[in-house]
Amino acid sequence: MQRIFLPLLSNRKALIGLAIVFLYVAIAVLAPVLTGHDPIKRVGRPHEAPSLDHILGTTRMGRDVFTQLIWGTRTSLFIGLLAGSIVTVVGVILGVTAGYFGGRIDETISFITNIALVIPQLPLLLVIAAFIGEASPLVIALIIGLTSWAWGARVTRAQTMTLRQRDFILASELIGEPKWRMIVVELMPNLLSIIGFNFIGSVIYTIITEATLEFLGLGDPLAISWGTMLYNAQTASAMSVGAWWEVFAPATAIAVVGIGLSMINFAVDEISNPRLRTLGTLSAAIRKQRKLDRDRRVIHEQEA
Numbered sequence: 001m002q003r004i005f006l007p008l009l010s011n012r013k014a015l016i017g018l019a020i021v022f023l024y025v026a027i028a029v030l031a032p033v034l035t036g037h038d039p040i041k042r043v044g045r046p047h048e049a050p051s052l053d054h055i056l057g058t059t060r061m062g063r064d065v066f067t068q069l070i071w072g073t074r075t076s077l078f079i080g081l082l083a084g085s086i087v088t089v090v091g092v093i094l095g096v097t098a099g100y101f102g103g104r105i106d107e108t109i110s111f112i113t114n115i116a117l118v119i120p121q122l123p124l125l126l127v128i129a130a131f132i133g134e135a136s137p138l139v140i141a142l143i144i145g146l147t148s149w150a151w152g153a154r155v156t157r158a159q160t161m162t163l164r165q166r167d168f169i170l171a172s173e174l175i176g177e178p179k180w181r182m183i184v185v186e187l188m189p190n191l192l193s194i195i196g197f198n199f200i201g202s203v204i205y206t207i208i209t210e211a212t213l214e215f216l217g218l219g220d221p222l223a224i225s226w227g228t229m230l231y232n233a234q235t236a237s238a239m240s241v242g243a244w245w246e247v248f249a250p251a252t253a254i255a256v257v258g259i260g261l262s263m264i265n266f267a268v269d270e271i272s273n274p275r276l277r278t279l280g281t282l283s284a285a286i287r288k289q290r291k292l293d294r295d296r297r298v299i300h301e302q303e304a
Helices: 002-009 012-029 065-101 103-118 121-132 137-147 150-164 167-174 179-215 226-235 245-272 274-303
Strands: none
Touching (some): 012 065, 012 245, 103 150, 121 137, 179 226, 179 245
16 A cells, blocks of 8 residues: 555655645535535526626526536536446456456456447447436446446456466465455555556546536436536537636536546556656656756856
């Protein structure tokens, strides 16, 4: 655990990404405190520009955009975390099972995984969501989670097969340790970077996919999320009438949380990949050497 989390806290990308994500989590948790308006009630004139009364303006229905953004943060993060957790748990269970036990178990799981990888994911999600109708945020999270595990399972299986041949696993087998203990105690700690990478990537994918589905009108219009905000702005022709704030607020929120999660993802990759760590050290050394060369040049010119 410490091999991952201690370097993570000393990584600049990770710190910036964690700060962004924790800010959004705090907004989601403190939503009732941060705004006194109801996100679905009319509190102003239609398409009212940003002002002191309404920081991010109002929608065509006179609803406060700032309030919707705050409550939408809670919904969108809930969907992202829930679906990301489902994708990660299913991917880890299937990937570790296939990679560790091998044989027919591996062949069966790999066959199912290959089928899931071949099917175009976004069209599949569109068909399922359209079949269900106005899907609630919980249903959207379940749909995404149960259809997006294949890539994580494939990566986890490959890493498990590599670890399966390591000396410490073979030694554990020779002394007769039970299989469950070898998986939980020996394998899982060495898969933490892969699991973290899979989870963070799944959360990013889910937030964007959920916004896409709801933007296309396949979500519950009464649910407040960043996707429904974009959908309502589209149906109200917000950009055509100059109400740019209705699109700007949710689009910026999606972009910023995506940047934060991506920076954490890059940091996890750097920590778990020795080559990237070496490249980072070399780059820092090169920059330091160039600075020393410039300083020497300036001193030499001054002496001359």
